[in-house]
Amino acid sequence: MLEKRETKARREGLPELTNASKGEVVLRFAPNPNGPLSFGHARGLVINNRYREMYDGVFILRFDDTDTKVKPPLLEAYDQIVEEATWLTGRAPDRVVVASDRMEHYYEHAQRMLDEGFGYVCRCSADAFKEHRIGQTNCPCRSQSIADNQALWKSMLKGSFKPGEVVVRVKTDMTLKNPALRDWPALRLQDTKSHPHPRPEIGSTYVVWPLLDFQSAVEDHLQGVTHIIRGKDLMDSTRKQTLLYEHFGWTYPETVYWGRVKVHEWGGFSTSQMRKDIEDGRYDGWNDPRLPTLAGLRDRGIKAEALRDFWIELGVTQKDISVPLATLYSHNTKAVDAGAPRLSFVREPIAFSLVGEHPSSLELAVHPNDDAMGIRAWNLKEGKVWLESEDLDHMDLRLKEFADVALNDTNAEVQGLSRSDQRPIVHWLPAINSQEAVLLETKNNELIRHRGQLEQHNHPTGTVVQLERIGYAMVLDSETLVLCHEESETP
RNA sequence: GCUGGUAUAGUGUAGUGGCCCAUCAUGAAGGACUCUCAUUCCUUCGACCCGGGUUCAAAUCCCGGUACCAGCACCA
Structure with missing residues (x-):
């Protein structure tokens, strides 16, 4: 009788994580600091933090700031994001990791990849390689000797190449069914003279920079991350990174995905577009009440508690969803009414x-x-x-x-x-x-x-x-x- | 094109073969309370993408459609 009632009961909150035991869960959320946090980022923060709570684990906030040109980091965003994350989750992250501070680790692993022969320096143009990827053929660089790769790597670090001329690839298999996984790029060159990293201590120090899939994979291993909860647009990242983990002899973390979220009232806001509009004076700042940023929401009276309830209620399904603001507002009303004079x-x-x-x-x-x-x-x-x-x-x-x-x-x-x-x-x-x-x-x-x-x-x-x-x-x-x-x- | 993923009320969500003529929230409509168009409470509305199959039994398993989304960037 009692059992019947229990199985019938509606599950509350988030589902259990697979392979998770109390005290041994390490989670991370890794935004690009190219602007302050947006409404969508709140999901990652809230979900990861709730799991940290459930398993008495560790929550890492990581800045994936490895692109200085396409999505250049915004210097003010670093501190602001930590502060916003603390406000939202009601608690400071256990650890804050900045990718641009950890370049030596990435270099070390790139080096090892070349030494052990599961990576190579590729001098094909992006277009030329695309042909190989589509045609499932090996590019000439793939068969270079380890010594050649090592020499090429040294030249890269010295700055003998220009961006676009050379890239370090992970050797997977050019005949893999999924074209996205074929010998994917791990590190590339960036012109940090004309596009310096905004952090003054980094500036133009490095020309060789890791790409997300490599940087993130290595860092997750270094930090002992056990569970990754990410958007399903990163499913192929998981597959790429799993291939890399096999090369290194590591075990890939458990992964959970969520689908795309759209809010009826907001169309497509991108961080880069908002940044531009603010610079052009179309909005007063990142906390303009019209903007779907955390700062904008907070500064018009949306409580952290309401945001948390909202995202927990949506959960972590892989469905692409479109939600009305009314749902968030109803949570906020509950959070606010009793104390509102x-x-x-x-x-x-x-x-x-x-x-x-x-x-x-x-x-x-x-x-x-x-x-x-x-x-x-x-x-x-x-x-x-x-x-x-x-x-x-x-x-x-x-x-x-x-x-x-x-x-x-x-x-x-x-x-x-x-x-x-x-x-x-x-x-x-x-x-x-x-x-x-x-x-x-x-x-x-x-x-x-x-x-x-x-x-x-x-x-x-x-x-x-x-x-x-x-x-x-x-x-x-x-x-x-x-x-x-x-x-x-x-x- | 190739690869992968998802499909439950208007919107979200629970449900992993019988507790399901399907949960909860939100929404809409109505009502109670209230000297607020608030809060609280009650009632009602409304869904398992389609077609086959397996089974005594399918929202749940299998196959085939269809729709939508994502990846195939020297972005994250």
Whole structure:
């Protein structure tokens, strides 16, 4: 009976990792620091970290910064990524590894590859080699002697070749079924004179640089990585690297893949494109609320907890998926509501004078479900109040928590304090308790500025409040707020 | 073209031969509560890509389609 119920129960959280035992799991996540972290990176961080938690393992953050031209690293990104990862996972990475600091290790292994004859220096052009790959024929360089390879390698290191002229390949088999695996390139040359590495301590020091598949494979072994969780676009990487591991006599880590994720509301944002757009001034910075970056999300009030719940819920299936932001927002609402002080914000305010008998002050709850959060005191002596112009299509309104009123030109006549009928309830604000403010809203990649009157408060910058009848918003400064969850575009 | 991968409600997800006329979340619609278009609670809607086969029994195994995605870069 009991067993039946257990097997029927829905699996919670992530599935078990194969071949994993507590205390012996080493995981890593390796972004390219060519910009700060994006929404998609959060998946790698969250999933890897949850597994670290489950198995009491080690989590490594690694910077794969081995390309200085196509995807040049951004110097500021290194620190920012560590900081963002810490924010997201609630914990600093156990280890931070920077590939560009580990070049000697990669050289050492390249050397060994040539010495032991499972790698060679190839002087074919990219096009020429492509022919060999398609035709399943060996290129002439493949049969060079070990001594020739060693000599060529020395010349490479000395800088006797130009980028594009020579490359180090892993000897696999040119007749392999999968063309992607045939004698794949492991290291190449980069012109670091005209494209220096942005880290000053690296700069133009090296001309020979490892490619991802080689660098990553060697580094995973050096760091003792046991499980790799990566996108399925890297499935062939696994196969290439497994071939290399066989040559070295190593055992390849267990791998798990996830599919592609698209967000309905965001098209294809690439880090390189965002970087360009920011430089061109189309966005204010990496934390612009319109951008799908971690910084952008954080700075408009999306909590790390919501991001974590979101990604754990999606799990690690290999399906390519497309998710609406509404799902993330629903997680964020859960994370934020109980602690969000309520505030009144009147957009496009119209002034009215309160006439008739009424109390001179009013006390409102900071949070309707939590008395402990205190009260808000409003002063009604002056009598000037703000109403939202959109609410004025009715002349009889109920001012929330206060009174039934009848509107005429400029007066709001108090008809009674208790609710007497089903007239609409609207939010409002005494002028004396309010100040001018702007509410930012992202919509269709635009930034809309709603001007209005905001209830005075002393919540610090970064507080997520709830603007009654509008939505959750984060305090940016004394007169600016940003809406956390923009309205859905497809109702 | 070659190679590999994936297909469960609108969107995600659970499910590894009988507990499944299929789980949970989200969404939509309705309702309760509430002096917010919030929160909370309740109800309803809605799916196993198609066609064969194996089996007493298939979402689950096999075969064949179809669709979508990825790799075949001196990017990561």
